Amino acid sequence: MKLTCDLCPHHCVIEEGRTGFCQARGNNSGRIVCENYGRLTSAAMDPIEKKPLKRFCPGTSILSVGSYGCNLRCSFCQNSSISMSGRDTRTIHVTPEMLADKAESLKEAGNIGIAYTYNEPLIGYEFVRDCAVLIHERGMKNVVVTNGNICSNYFEALFPLIDAMNIDLKAFNESFYEAVSGDFKTVKANIRLAAEHCHVEVTTLVIPGENDSDEEMDALAEWLAGINPEIPLHVSRFFPCYQMLDRGPTEIETVCQLAEIAGNHLEYVYTGNC
Numbered sequence: 001m002k003l004t005c006d007l008c009p010h011h012c013v014i015e016e017g018r019t020g021f022c023q024a025r026g027n028n029s030g031r032i033v034c035e036n037y038g039r040l041t042s043a044a045m046d047p048i049e050k051k052p053l054k055r056f057c058p059g060t061s062i063l064s065v066g067s068y069g070c071n072l073r074c075s076f077c078q079n080s081s082i083s084m085s086g087r088d089t090r091t092i093h094v095t096p097e098m099l100a101d102k103a104e105s106l107k108e109a110g111n112i113g114i115a116y117t118y119n120e121p122l123i124g125y126e127f128v129r130d131c132a133v134l135i136h137e138r139g140m141k142n143v144v145v146t147n148g149n150i151c152s153n154y155f156e157a158l159f160p161l162i163d164a165m166n167i168d169l170k171a172f173n174e175s176f177y178e179a180v181s182g183d184f185k186t187v188k189a190n191i192r193l194a195a196e197h198c199h200v201e202v203t204t205l206v207i208p209g210e211n212d213s214d215e216e217m218d219a220l221a222e223w224l225a226g227i228n229p230e231i232p233l234h235v236s237r238f239f240p241c242y243q244m245l246d247r248g249p250t251e252i253e254t255v256c257q258l259a260e261i262a263g264n265h266l267e268y269v270y271t272g273n274c
Helices: 098-106 121-137 152-161 174-179 184-195 214-227 253-262
Strands: 025-028 029-035 042-047 061-068 111-115 142-146 164-168 199-206 232-238 268-273
Touching: 029 121, 029 174, 061 098, 098 111, 098 121, 121 142, 121 152, 152 184, 164 184, 174 184, 184 199, 184 214, 199 214, 199 253, 214 232, 214 253, 232 253, 253 268
Parallel strands: 061 111, 111 142, 142 164, 164 199, 199 232, 232 268
Antiparallel strands: 025 029, 042 061
């Protein structure tokens, strides 16, 4: 029997024993299950600024964890070895209790909580939720680094547990999102929603010839300022990777110029990868 996964805008119709577009959610015995539940590909203590979060608990560190899979298909993906992988990916298995215990044990080393990151964490929605409950109960911080391409009812249900988010706004045009198999309207709606409930910062990776025009950055920053001009925006430099090897890195001058344009609307604009 085929089942529909309603977590994200793809609404995949999945056959028994198969996974959906994200490669992490599957049809198992007549139920949609999170197949990457507790399966970690990456774990590290990172500076909070690396998420990137510049205006949330600056100077602290956070235990950052990721699994496999993603519900976008960015040809320029910086973590393609895990985000474009599926159930055969090499992982270690941890329970939410094990991860919460580890996070708490690292308090003396300066850890403030857990950041769900590296791949797209919200395709493993149930694991993020279950870990976030335990971290929240222990008085530590939950941080989500996401593409924002998730149905808003699921997204909103997490907010009582989440302290901060960095959300990718990959471009400010519909055709770009169509090319990466995302839903532009959903991402915009979720940025607006998140800004009402937790600390939010936004990242835009500037890719030569794709989303690097002055006009597009001006429109993006103006829209973001319409939500709240104090939302920090990270204007980040592209480097060739994964399938996008046909162009060089973004010129530093371009990144700085676009950051200056964004600064006409926003209070806090930062350059990244420069």
